[in-house]
Amino acid sequence: MRHDVSSEPLKHETVHAIAKATGQVVWLLTSEGFLMADSPSWCAFTGQSPEEARGPGWLDALHAEDREASTRALRAAHAQGRPYEFECRLHRSNQRYTRARIHGVPIQEAEGPPTGWVATLNEVWVDVSVRHNEERLRLATQSARVAVWEYDFVAGQMTRTENHDGLYGLEAQQVWQYDLFTSATHPEDREASDRIVQTACGPGGADEYAVDFRVVWPDGSIHWLACSGRILARDAEGRATLVRGVLIDVTRLKDVEAELREAVRVRDEFLQIASHELNTPLTPLSLKLESLHRLAERGPAPPEVLKGHVDVARRQVKRLAGLIKDLLDVTRLSRGKLQLTLSEGSLSERVRAVTERFAAEAQRNGCRLELTSTGDVTGRWDLGRLEQVVENLLSNALKYGQGRPVHLHVGADGGSALLRVRDEGMGIEPEALPRIFDKFERAPSARYHGGLGLGLYIAKQIVDGHGGTLSVVSTPGQGATFEVRLPWRAREEAPRR
Missing domain, CATH: 3.30.450.20 (PAS domain)
Structure with missing residues (x-):
């Protein structure tokens, strides 16, 4: 047609x-x-x-x-x-x-x-590209918990990305008013954050500003936000007429920052304690060596005099060696390199041997050691490391036992090998119990007894490495009971012929 x-x-x-x-x-x-x-x-x-x-x-x-x-x-x-x-x-x-x-x-x-x-x-390729870019921006802002906003003072209108209101813990608002910002801001941060914004937007204010503040969500949880704004236009009197900015949820960063500050604090405290603890045995050791030197210059000294000086020196060297060993163990644990060498052996015999080695120290502290056992408990363990656990628990009990008896028990309980160390001393405050096995943790009373705060931490790591548990029960003024449970299976007796 x-x-x-x-x-x-x-x-x-x-x-x-x-x-x-x-x-x-x-x-x-x-x-x-x-x-x-x-x-x-x-x-x-x-x-x-x-x-x-x-x-x-x-x-x-x-x-x-x-x-x-x-x-x-x-x-x-x-x-x-x-x-x-x-x-x-x-x-x-x-x-x-x-x-x-x-x-x-x-x-x-x-x-x-x-x-x-x-x-x-x-x-529509251009339209599709724009839509794709907008979708990528939306996903990026949501994943990073970042919102972009712009406020027009002349129109009294704020435009923002769809995730903006959610950073305040709110449902999407039809209109965003400034009082929503101030009311959601934590009371302790409200005045300072408002002052920073108002100063920047007022005549003579800086064209860029940044403020970190806490917001309180409707559910009561507290979140940290970082807001950065840039003044894009001002009127004849210098007041802002157009501001654009970003809002970032930095709660996790603030948590990490607090953790790092705490780690630095713990490190500084530990270095102070370590320098003191490492220096403490050196002083009497140096004095005893000086005394032995003077005795040697004077001529032969009575054996009992020499023995007294040597015993003190040996104890200080042993103490110093123990501190250094703890430091080395913590370094290995931090690097995940504390390896266990398993072999067949008797836990009962190792506990008895450690108790005998501590007899002299217990006597000096005025403590009586009481060991009970319900049969031989033999299994496949790192016996050297388990001795270290017993030493740390027993040393801890003698340190805080206030000269009262310390009770040790080793035996079997169902499918577990059991070691229990109980003292009758000052006990542990309830608020300190959750942290007692943490690295560098020292009870408030520890400042009067010395130590690096590593013994219980190392013991816990060794027991965990064996697949066992280490727990504590304590009442202030009535002592503390530490209990070790290790996976264990009784050996079957050979059939009779």
Whole structure:
């Protein structure tokens, strides 16, 4: 069907002028969907010549798989007298296809059906790219818990990313008012944070500001936010009219910061304690060596005198060696290098041997050691390390036992090997119990008894390495009971013949 366009020169000229003025692709179609006249903008976009585009030829610029769908969309819109729209792959002048969205508006006279169409197109690759970028930005801001905002003082309106309100623990608000910020801010931070914002936004204020503050969520939890703002425009009097900024949830960073500060504090305290503890045995050791030197200059000394000096020196050397050993063990534990060497042996015998070695020290402290055993408990353990556990527990009991008896018990309890060390001394305060096995942890009374605060920590790590448990029960003024349980299976007796 041929469409006569000789009576419509002004319409075509107008369409060409619109296309040229707007930079858009615009063309006219007959009611059947044929190109009415040459469209320079269409030809420039698709690379078709005017001859190729005439009549139904413009459809050849559409991807072959999309032509039928576009024709159906046009027919349906014509039957209903309404605009039509469809997406298709469209051949570009650069010999590649792009995805485009074609819009058609009907040309109608009176109440009759459309006599033609004014069509335009928009590339949607750009739209898709923008949508993808927006989605990536949304995911990034949500994952990083970062919100972007902008406040227009003139319009009294704040625009923000969709996760902004959630950083305050709130549901999405229809309108964000400044009082929502102040009311959510922790009372202790409200005045300072408000002053920083108001000062920056006022005349003579800095164009950039930053403030960290706490917010209280409706559920009562406290979160840290870091807000950075930049003044983009000011009025004639210097007051801010447009501010843009970011809001970041830094709760985890603040927690880590607090943990690091605590770690530094513990380290400094430990270094102070360690230097004191390592120096303490050196003083009497140095004095005894000086005494032995003077005795040697005077000539032969009575054996009992020499023995007294040597015994004191040996005890101080032993104490110094123990401190150094604890430090080395903690270093290995921190690096995950404390290895256990397992072998068959009797826990009962090792506990008895350690108790005998501590007899002299217990006597000096005025403590009586009482050891009970319910049979031999033999298993596969790192016997040297278990001796270290017994030594640390027993040393701890003697230190805080206040000269009262210390009771040790070793035996079996079901599927566990059991070691219990109980003293009748000062006990442990309830608030200190949860931390008693922590590294460098020392009870308040420890300052009067010395020590690095490592013995119980090392003992716990050794027991854990064996798959066992180390626990404590204590009542202030009534002593403390430490209990070690290790996985154990009784050996089967050989069948009688």
